[in-house]
Amino acid sequence: MTYHHNLWDIHIGTPHPFNDKAPAIDHGAGRPTPERFHSRSYAEAEWNRVFARSWLLACTVSDVRETGDFARFDIGPESFIVVRAEDGSLKAHYNVCPHRGSRLVLADTGSISQFTCPFHSWQFALDGQNIAVTDHQTFRPEVLCHDHNLTPLRCEEAAGLVFVSMDAGIAPLKEWLAPILPQLELYDIASMNVVQHRRSDWGANWKGGVDAFAETYHLHAVHPQTQCLMDDRTQIDLYPGGFSRQFVPFAQPSPRFPDQQSVNAGIEIMLKDAGIDPAGFQGSAQDSRAAVQQAKRQRAARLGLGWDKFSDTQLSDSTIYSLFPNVQIGCHPEAVFLHRFVPHATDPNQFTYDTCILYRHIEGADLAAPAWMGLAADLDMTGDTRPDIVRTALGEPPGLGEVLDQDSELLPIVQAGARSRGFRGPLWSEQEARLRHFHAELDRRMAAG
Numbered sequence: 001m002t003y004h005h006n007l008w009d010i011h012i013g014t015p016h017p018f019n020d021k022a023p024a025i026d027h028g029a030g031r032p033t034p035e036r037f038h039s040r041s042y043a044e045a046e047w048n049r050v051f052a053r054s055w056l057l058a059c060t061v062s063d064v065r066e067t068g069d070f071a072r073f074d075i076g077p078e079s080f081i082v083v084r085a086e087d088g089s090l091k092a093h094y095n096v097c098p099h100r101g102s103r104l105v106l107a108d109t110g111s112i113s114q115f116t117c118p119f120h121s122w123q124f125a126l127d128g129q130n131i132a133v134t135d136h137q138t139f140r141p142e143v144l145c146h147d148h149n150l151t152p153l154r155c156e157e158a159a160g161l162v163f164v165s166m167d168a169g170i171a172p173l174k175e176w177l178a179p180i181l182p183q184l185e186l187y188d189i190a191s192m193n194v195v196q197h198r199r200s201d202w203g204a205n206w207k208g209g210v211d212a213f214a215e216t217y218h219l220h221a222v223h224p225q226t227q228c229l230m231d232d233r234t235q236i237d238l239y240p241g242g243f244s245r246q247f248v249p250f251a252q253p254s255p256r257f258p259d260q261q262s263v264n265a266g267i268e269i270m271l272k273d274a275g276i277d278p279a280g281f282q283g284s285a286q287d288s289r290a291a292v293q294q295a296k297r298q299r300a301a302r303l304g305l306g307w308d309k310f311s312d313t314q315l316s317d318s319t320i321y322s323l324f325p326n327v328q329i330g331c332h333p334e335a336v337f338l339h340r341f342v343p344h345a346t347d348p349n350q351f352t353y354d355t356c357i358l359y360r361h362i363e364g365a366d367l368a369a370p371a372w373m374g375l376a377a378d379l380d381m382t383g384d385t386r387p388d389i390v391r392t393a394l395g396e397p398p399g400l401g402e403v404l405d406q407d408s409e410l411l412p413i414v415q416a417g418a419r420s421r422g423f424r425g426p427l428w429s430e431q432e433a434r435l436r437h438f439h440a441e442l443d444r445r446m447a448a449g
């Protein structure tokens with residue numbers, strides 16, 4: 001079914017309440033000033049007004065399921081530790097020893113019974129209480145009257161994800177996420193495990209990353225190889241708080257793609273993912289998306305996966321959420337693609353792109369993560385081993401697969417122009433409505449002081 005929405009036709013498919021358009025939010029047609037992309041004073045204010053007052057995605061529940069499991073989360077100038085405490089609750093601490101300020105935890109993830117500072121071996125319980133000051137008799141008692149526990153920060157979990165906030169007075173996480181939480185909960189991310197985790201430094205402002213990942217307008221120019229199997233004219237929904245979502249129809253060629261009929265090699269991959277043998281497929285490229293939906297639904301029913309809760313669109317397409325400020329989540333019933341755009345400690349012209357793929361292993365089921373996610377064949381998909389984070393430095397090809405490598409090459413080029421005196425600020429189309437929405441929330445929070 002094709003219906004007219006905004007300024008372009010959308011192939012949304014079978015109607016379903018999940019797909020219903022969110023009420024419109026109109027941010028007008030203004031042109032924001034560009035210093036947000038490069039100014040150091042802007043970045044400093046942004047850290048204090050936005051990052052220090054938001055819920056920030058720190059890790060996944062899969063990394064902190066058992067008592068003593070911890071994950072380190074670095075962002076901007078800060079580092080935090082999320083840990084499952086002895087009483088089963090989640091705690092977060094600044095990753096700072098109260099003695100001399102040393103970082104306490106250097107590993108990315110792991111499991112421990114207590115924290116020991118690498119500098120003078122002070123020890124702390126999982127809940128942050130100091131349990132040992134080395135040579136405590138050499139301290140005057142008045143010195144140890146000062147608080148020498150770890151500094152806590154807010155930590156809450158929702159939809160299988162763990163968030164922290166430096167703002168002690170912030171509203172509960174579930175209120176913060178309310179506009180999209182019921183949708184995220186459908187995917188049961190808590191039962192998935194990280195099967196791949198990569199982190200690379202890119203030469204652009206973190207918002208350059210957010211912006212590039214929140215629109216499909218650039219696909220034809222930067223990722224032309226996606227045109228044969230991805231429809232880039234999509235439904236966009238905006239929610240209060242700077243949140244948004246977008247459906248990207250898969251197994252459906254872009255209207256820009258010249259051959260709308262042949263089942264091309266890209267679509268064949270998507271058919272195979274759904275358990276359809278492309279050699280026996282009788283339909284055209286206009287039928288493949290519906291065939292994928294139907295095959296996935298039948299397979300899920302046979303395996304008893306409870307996928308009746310998903311719309312057809314959710315089965316075939318990428319359903320992508322933006323979480324203000326710096327997170328995007330690509331949701332699929334089989335697997336979830338997490339993206340974080342992490343600001344640099346001091347340089348507004350750099351950020352760290354952090355990406356995880358989460359997958360739910362079902363013993364004996366003929367299921368796999370979508371092939372387009374490009375997972376290596378030798379990965380442990382069972383969730384038994386937590387993979388190490390694979391890091392690449394600035395300027396190194398990140399090895400994230402063709403599409404993401406293309407973005408990593410392009411973003412420094414965009415950043416270089418955005419820093420120029422000649423750039424007067426972005427001009428956004430309605431295909432970039434999620435960008436306008438994100439920047440409107442950013443402006444609102446920056447102006448709040």
Ligand SMILES: [Fe+2]
Nearest residue numbers: 212222223407
């Ligand atoms: Fe891209």
